Amino acid sequence: MSKSKVIVYDTNKQDMKSIIEDVFVNFPQDVKGKKVLIKPNMLGPFEVERGVTTNPVLIEALVDYLIDCGANIIVGDNPGGQGGGVIAAAKKSGIYQASKGHFENIGTACQLFPMNSRFVKEINVSDAVLDCDILIDLPRFKTHAYAGISGSIKNMFGIVVGPGKAKLHFATPKPDDFHELLVDLYQVRVPDLVIMDGIYAMEGMGPTTGNLKKIDKVLASTDGVALDATMARMMGFDIELIRHILVANERNLGVYKEEDIELVGDASKIEGFELPISYSAEVKATAPKMAGVLDLYKLSTTVPNFCKPENCVKCGECAKSCPVGAITMDPYPVINRKKCISCYCCAELCLRECFEYIDGTQVFETLFSKLQ
Ligand code: SF4
Ligand code: SF4
Structure with missing residues (x-):
């Protein structure tokens, strides 16, 4: 079985434009004329400085690249807290501006999607997620008090439109169940490519109230499970405690063991990285x-x-x-x-x-x- 490649870029050594170009050399995608959905982490109307949402610098470089390649792009997410609406949240986080006219409120067109899940029969999913030819997941490098990490898998929670998210939490009051549900959602539409913003990592009690640590990294892979496992190791987690990674592996959605990952770049453990209290x-x-x-x-x-x-x-x-x-x-x-x-x-x-x-x-x- 071939290994999954994960590349860890250093933003001190390469600018974002050349990082994005290199990502597509290593993980080629036939984007010309295709519908490409860029799915950032846009949890809510947080300013860029809070480090909660995906850095606009990464989004802008990706948008520029895809426009040059002739892709039909949409940038969008379904934020949890909207505090004034989706567009207002996008503007506050700088994602709207970085999208250069391609940002859309993807929550306005959605459909009930039948789920293969122990916890929920169907969920409201954005049409943009179900209709796209290529999905590019742009998570943050951050901890999550409840799920341990908020990476590639957790970022796909945002395919669910609006109030449906609360119902999902209600259906999974035990952490292990929530981990399994995250994989159920990830399976609805597994991303074709994951590019993670690790310019600032969030440590401690993420995903919104943790502390920021500048690590100057961007991670990329076509295997979101391998990428999440790499991030978790860099943070200092025992992978066995991040159950959604294990469940995703059991379902053949990706690999997590070190021997199954081809690592390129510096993925060493970040000294003194603070994990959530619960982990x-x-x-x-x-x-x-x-x-x-x-x-x-x-x-x-x-x-x-x-x-x-x-x-x-x-x-x-x-x-x-x-x-x-x-x-x-x-x-x-x-x-x-x-x-x-x-x-x-x-x-x-x-x-x-x-x-x-x-x-x-x-x-x-x-x-x-x-x-x-
Ligand atoms: S605690 Fe925060 S979210 Fe709740 S009412 Fe006060 S400001 Fe609003
Ligand atoms: S269940 Fe508890 S932690 Fe969750 S939103 Fe309600 S009060 Fe907050």
Whole structure:
């Protein structure tokens, strides 16, 4: 079996234009006259400086290249938090401007797609996803408090239009189920090419409230699973804890073992990279000893905490995003912790960073020692 190639580019050594050209030399795509969907990570109306969304520098270089090649391109995503609409979110993140007239609100035309999934029978998917000849996935190099990483696979959550996302969270309150669902969605339309923006990595409690670390990387592959596994190793994860990578591999969607990946460029582990609390060394060391404890840890202790009323503009976006209706506005958000399923949607979609994550490591250790 041939290996999957993953290339790690250094943006200090090559400009973005030559990186994109090199990507298409290594991973050729017949784009002339074809419908090409460019799917960035456009989680919401976040400014470029927040590092939540795909860097416009990468998008612009790709758009320029594809226009020169005669492709019919659309740039689009279905953001979770829209705070004023999809176009406003695209403008705020710089994605609209970088798309040079090719950005579209892909949520306006969609269809019910039958799913082969344990959790959902059908979902609303953008026509642009189902109709394109070539899909180019542009994820960020970042952590995700709930899924561990937000890479190629997780970025395809955005094929789902609007409120359908909340239903999916509701259907998968356990982390392992959510990981499996991510692969169900990835399978709807596996990307033909993945180009990951790692100019700034996000560490800690991503995908919106983590810290940025400049690493000057762009990763590319036609195998999104291999690319995600490479990113996860660079971050310092134990791959066995990123269940969606394992599930995708079991379904023959890509490879993850080091011996199955042909690595080009510097993919060494980033020293001191901070993992999400829910994937910390303590949990990693303890979880394999007792089945189900990792789930218990995540569900019981890493719950967002509304802590910055001085930042809050009482927009209610967090309450609207909660899939289980656990948040009431009074006049600030109040979380019903019995209802909360720790999906982190509220914290992800709050543009004002009003939530913090409770570090439950000590609580967990006490609990675990009692269970032992
Ligand atoms: S916590 Fe954030 S999302 Fe919720 S009401 Fe306040 S500003 Fe809006
Ligand atoms: S309160 Fe926040 S973390 Fe809890 S279920 Fe609702 S959106 Fe998810």
